[in-house]
Amino acid sequence: MNSKQNKKLVVIILGPPGAGKGTQASLLTEKFDLYHWETSKIVGRVIENARKGEYVTIEGKRYYFEKEKKLRKEGKLWDPPFLVYFVKKKLKDLAKEGKGIVLIGSPRTLYEAERITPFLKKLYGSKNIKVILIRLSEKESIWRNSHRRECELIRHPILYTRETAKLTECPLDGSKLVIRKDDSPETIKVRLKEYKERTCPIINYFKKKGLKVKKINGEQSVEKVFKDTLKAIKQL
Numbered sequence: 001m002n003s004k005q006n007k008k009l010v011v012i013i014l015g016p017p018g019a020g021k022g023t024q025a026s027l028l029t030e031k032f033d034l035y036h037w038e039t040s041k042i043v044g045r046v047i048e049n050a051r052k053g054e055y056v057t058i059e060g061k062r063y064y065f066e067k068e069k070k071l072r073k074e075g076k077l078w079d080p081p082f083l084v085y086f087v088k089k090k091l092k093d094l095a096k097e098g099k100g101i102v103l104i105g106s107p108r109t110l111y112e113a114e115r116i117t118p119f120l121k122k123l124y125g126s127k128n129i130k131v132i133l134i135r136l137s138e139k140e141s142i143w144r145n146s147h148r149r150e151c152e153l154i155r156h157p158i159l160y161t162r163e164t165a166k167l168t169e170c171p172l173d174g175s176k177l178v179i180r181k182d183d184s185p186e187t188i189k190v191r192l193k194e195y196k197e198r199t200c201p202i203i204n205y206f207k208k209k210g211l212k213v214k215k216i217n218g219e220q221s222v223e224k225v226f227k228d229t230l231k232a233i234k235q236l
Helices: 003-008 021-032 039-048 065-073 080-096 110-124 138-147 185-199 201-208 222-235
Strands: 010-014 035-038 055-058 061-064 101-104 129-135 149-151 213-217
Touching: 010 021, 021 035, 021 101, 021 129, 021 222, 035 039, 035 080, 039 065, 039 080, 055 080, 061 065, 061 080, 080 110, 110 129, 110 201, 129 222, 138 185, 185 201, 201 213, 213 222
Parallel strands: 010 101, 010 129, 035 101, 129 213
Antiparallel strands: 055 061
16 A cells, blocks of 8 residues: 555544554554544543633534533543534544544444544545444453553553553553543443444444445454454455
């Protein structure tokens, strides 16, 4: 895949919490020189830095940042119109800069898919959009999420392995390793319910709109999942 094609490449990675979407996105970003889009970080940063009482008006309705912040802590998805507002704004900027993208965290609802997908098609073209679905059992999702950690400084995700189990500091920047507030077993169950009820319907929507979806077994090593992902991108 040459550099010109890379600029037009859009990879959408779907999967339940803990499926390794962020890890695979990082690997694809490195290999194809793509922009690593992670909605939870991009929009989350906007929410965290918002002033008290701040809101945006979308289609005549006010969406308060404090409410969206509360939804995240409860493991629930942000209000779709609020999310789409920021996603479309950022996507337009990236397309202008000529950057290819790997997306995780968007779209997560049918509402988002119906508004973001046509927008992506217009910016990048249907043939350049690749959809990957990483499959993971509910049991494995809960285990992975309740054990994963990230660093306080830059939020590097640290995979839980025999070698990293006793780490207390991030090996990349030295900051303290912490468990995310939305990674408690109770919150993960809410997130899994949200995924099944609100994200899974997107798969059929993509198919109806002519976008093929490649399913990958997420209960393998990171290396094997990445090899399968590269193969899937080539086939799509």
